[in-house]
Amino acid sequence: MADVPNGEQGCGSPLELFKNIAAQGELVRALKARNAAKNEIDSAVEMLLSLKMSYKAATGEDYKADYPPRDPALGSDGGLDATEAGEDFVDPWTVQTSSAKGIDYDKLIVRFGSSKIDKELINRIERATGQRPHRFLRRGIFFSHRDMHQILDAYENKKPFYLYTGRGPSSEAMHVGHLIPFIFTKWLQDVFNVPLVIQMTDDEKYLWKDLTLDQAYGYAVENAKDIIACGFDIKKTFIFSDLDYMGMSPGFYKNVVKIQKHVTFNQVKGIFGFTDSDCIGKISFPAIQAAPSFSNSFPQIFRDRTDVQCLIPCAIDQDPYFRMTRDVAPRIGYPKPALLHSTFFPALQGAQTKMSASDPNSSIFLTDTAKQIKTKRAPRWPVPGSVGRSSPRPPPTARAGLHAQGGGPTSMCVLSLAQVNKHAFSGGRDTTEEHRQFGGNCDVDVSFMYLTFFLEDDDRLEQIRKDYTSGAMLTGELKKELIEVLQPLIAEHQARRKEVTDEIVKEFMTPRKLSYDFE
């Protein structure tokens, strides 16, 4: 603990730096106490000073014992928030950027201290699985990771691992954006053939929102149907509601308490921005999202095994939970979970804004019929929308709801036609003439962004990019392409969802052995 981890002080988070400084300070004191050799003390002091300089460089403030930094990804407590200072803001509740292109994900990798999913890693996944990489990998939608090479090492050495993802069930209906992590997780399950656990954080939604326990649980069950409709294998997948599973598992609560013993309020304050006015349920909740990262939380699947590593595909906004988890893991004798991070699914009105989740008419819900999607959009989409970059940045939204993996913070989602006219972000020009002459801008065009998520054919996507950029393709035509992709996708989803009976949900949600043998 006292030694500074290999080279991490340069790129570690301020919180990690903070801890390293504290540990190094302890070391210096210990050396002095036992009258160690002068050069030994000097070198420890030098390291301490260097750490303090790194800390000041990272936070702009002097190190103060007992005053851990707020997570830089969370912005500062007072004064300008991140976007006002020109920086993106990302935490489990809020995603904000002032750029029409959306969050700067390369910067986020640096700030979060994760690793980019580069060509080499994608090639390794292809070699290991013998499968063409999913379009989400090919197109940088899953763009960041932690320890994915470790997972591949394990896989290549025939060692088991498992997948864990989740959803915060804040309402009955899910949007297409919410499917992103599940579509990708299903692909991972198929190509690696591993157990999967899916956490429905109904307890968290109860704590953060104005819901009853029954409502939150009801949403968990409804959302489970949409998740099951993604095609998960019932023999390899366990879906659980926290409210339910906590009272059914001999292992889950024990891991929750273990984690809770090893995380202080100072830490969750730094990581999540909790305050003294937050309820104690919120303050201790991060341990509940952390616990499924450890295999003995599921004794029915893994028996007493504590060494089966976990791989978590999720939207990058969930990373703070798992940074905390990775910090705790070695201290309680468990392997750190690995992660695959996705970008956010942009809102229709532009990649820098958030949808209004409370307006039931504002999104393409998975329960919309194909006809509704088309009808709602028809009057507007054929007309190239105004670029609308000047639409005001929405005020920072109140903290509410997390674990909205893949939908991002439930938010970055398909917006309704009622608001498209005012806000819809198009990369097109104001008139057909101008568009033909100067061409459109795919980097800010939300319809094009959606196609990168849902259109499987790389060549077709590239052709569209070229045609739209050159002006050969009009905004209306681009939107038509998107509708033709989305309509069957949603129709098929709905057809599969209809097949999901209450009995099937019940089976998915029953703690049980999966078709893998662990001793």
Place this chain on the structure above:
Amino acid sequence: MADVPNGEQGCGSPLELFKNIAAQGELVRALKARNAAKNEIDSAVEMLLSLKMSYKAATGEDYKADYPPRDPALGSDGGLDATEAGEDFVDPWTVQTSSAKGIDYDKLIVRFGSSKIDKELINRIERATGQRPHRFLRRGIFFSHRDMHQILDAYENKKPFYLYTGRGPSSEAMHVGHLIPFIFTKWLQDVFNVPLVIQMTDDEKYLWKDLTLDQAYGYAVENAKDIIACGFDIKKTFIFSDLDYMGMSPGFYKNVVKIQKHVTFNQVKGIFGFTDSDCIGKISFPAIQAAPSFSNSFPQIFRDRTDVQCLIPCAIDQDPYFRMTRDVAPRIGYPKPALLHSTFFPALQGAQTKMSASDPNSSIFLTDTAKQIKTKRAPRWPVPGSVGRSSPRPPPTARAGLHAQGGGPTSMCVLSLAQVNKHAFSGGRDTTEEHRQFGGNCDVDVSFMYLTFFLEDDDRLEQIRKDYTSGAMLTGELKKELIEVLQPLIAEHQARRKEVTDEIVKEFMTPRKLSYDFE
């Protein structure tokens, strides 16, 4: 909420006053906002000022919004602690007083805002049950209550209620002092014939102490044997380990989350003195001790009933948990639990000090043999000990361990003979001659105090008091009386404990219907 509760501002805790001021402030603002009549506003403002004066009188500080007071029973954050200022200090981890007579319980009633168990209440219990009141009631050992009259109303109207008590299993061995709440709870169960739940807070001991989960659970099971040996009816009693039961109950975790949603960090900071450096497990733990106060935490016993009131016999140091519980209860639609508070079991070396729990030789454990008890004591007890009032007050002990109901904070317990010579508190004189001439002082004599706990015969106790006070009885004779009471008590306990097989423990600890029907 906005109205000040009837007359409570005078005797409420500073925290209650704080809340009342906040609520009254809201009321004033609301009245002004809707342009209420001047006299209506004036009277609300007057009440606000009066509350603020009461607050200053109670805390010595001006009211400051968002800065709730530390619980006065917990002392102030810095500066002099309660005992240095001449006040007793009582919270779930620390009990301290500078008086050889022990804690001033009448003052505690005022500070905690509870009610004295007076002659009228004791008579009512006798009328309602048709049983002679237990010696703990007759002698003021259970001295304080909350809402006991409500429980008797329910009982007289044939409405059900249930008992809840608990123990923090911090080691394998229990002392005679730990038995106090269980002896009394058994009596309550016998005379009222009601269901009883007993919580073993092994999770809490894991969080507070340097224990593994397995150790904490092991202590819970061992301690359960001593509890069962008190004679509880297996058909009417459910004993549970938190670590176990959380994963077996469909109702427990749901109530925990409900409570956690309705208590802020500010509140637990004020009530329990938690700091930002405490782990999130400690911070959220109070909800786990609160949850068994609500009947639907035990669906196997009470089905879905949420309206069965709870009566909690416990040592007064546990009251902070249940003040919090009673604050939350109406906000989540449950009845407030009623309470019966006991005094602390004094340490051998004097009622104002604490035993050293870490010295296995320092206590009369329930596993000691009768011979050991006598042997250990024989060399010292026949000699009247020095009064020893000048023995230094021990330093405030580190916070550790709670739910030590009845043993008080595990602490106020029987001390060993090895330390008796130095510290043993006797009310006797330095020489036999002086003692014969001036008599002894029962108010500070620990042997006499123990007799008030364990000697059933009121007349004999009164005779001993008279004889010792007059000098007719010497300290050695008094101690002999005590040994003659304690030896058979412990021997019988040990005999009963031997009968407690693992199967019996398992049955007590299995969630199941008890012999009461609830729909």
